[in-house]
Amino acid sequence: MNYVAEIIGFSEMIEEEVIVSISGFRLVGMISALGPPIDLEVGKKYLVELDLWVEGDDPIKESSSQKKEMFNIAGKYKHILTGWLDFENGQLESSLAFYLGKGELYDIWYLEDKYVDVMVDRIDIAFMKPVMETITLYSSVGQKELDLIRASHYCAFPPRLSFQPMFYPILNEEYAIQIARDWNAIEEECDYVGYVTRFQVRKEFINRYTVQTVVGIGHQEYWIPAEDLEEFNQHIEGVIEVIAEFR
Known part of the structure; x- marks a missing residue:
């Protein structure tokens, strides 16, 4: 690692x-x-x-x-x-x-x-x-996605599913917490577990993409096309950390 x-x-x-x-x-x-x-x-x-x-x-x-x-x-x-x-x-x-x-x-x-x-x-x-200049990003994940992150030794997010055209790394920790704690639970069974991950991405790579503001909420995120995710993973510096868990 x-x-x-x-x-x-x-x-x-x-x-x-x-x-x-x-x-x-x-x-x-x-x-x-x-x-x-x-x-x-x-x-x-x-x-x-x-x-x-x-x-x-x-x-x-x-x-x-x-x-x-x-x-x-x-x-x-x-x-x-x-x-x-x-x-x-x-x-x-x-x-x-x-x-x-x-x-x-x-x-x-x-x-x-x-x-x-x-x-x-x-x-x-x-x-x-030496580490190149990075930006701190967050992502909320469920149990299945976390298991795949673990299998990668915490260095990569898994490919998107067929109904997931985008990967949405978030700039605001509180927004990632909100998703893991509240929103994702609606889409899963009652025993859903949500996790918040934190990771560092090289600025020279992420600057290719435009920061998007979530309408009505004000939180910011990037929209990474699913086909770009493998390259995105290659520009993560260090490990993907699990910083919060919600049941």
Whole structure:
């Protein structure tokens, strides 16, 4: 998975240690040698890959909490990640989505689709490239669409259905919340679950399209033709985040 990370600072004691912020969450990690040689500066944003070191006896256990959160232990490299274990796709939905790897989960099949605590010994951060200027967009999705987003490792929206000629990314978070909470529920069965997603798209791409204002509401969105969605996905920087859920 790729993430957009802002560098907060470097360690004065350990050359490879770096502190980053990803979607407002602070991570302490080690700069990986897997990234290309690029200059790193405090305050700049980069596209990064994270490698979680999950070692020791029983590092993944069923959690007593049904929350998605993560903690840095004593300001050092260890982190505790709590979230829902997406066993099928080898992922953890915590404050951020993390790829754990399917092979790493075979021995804990009994934790499938449960909330777990993951003890991470260290996070290696590979800085891949500086992030181009982006814009934050939102989209409300149902359960079936979210399952397909999960299967893409949170990097792509699925193709539109035959009756969906457009994809409508939204500029206003409150409007996306309104759709997920109220409007979409009308079209589904009573057990409908709505989610709000947030993602970053390169400005140089999205500027090809005109911002549309929803009549009578004043909220703004883009109208992306269904045939352009694959290219749209290629211009998403980082992962698609799930930031709200409504039942």
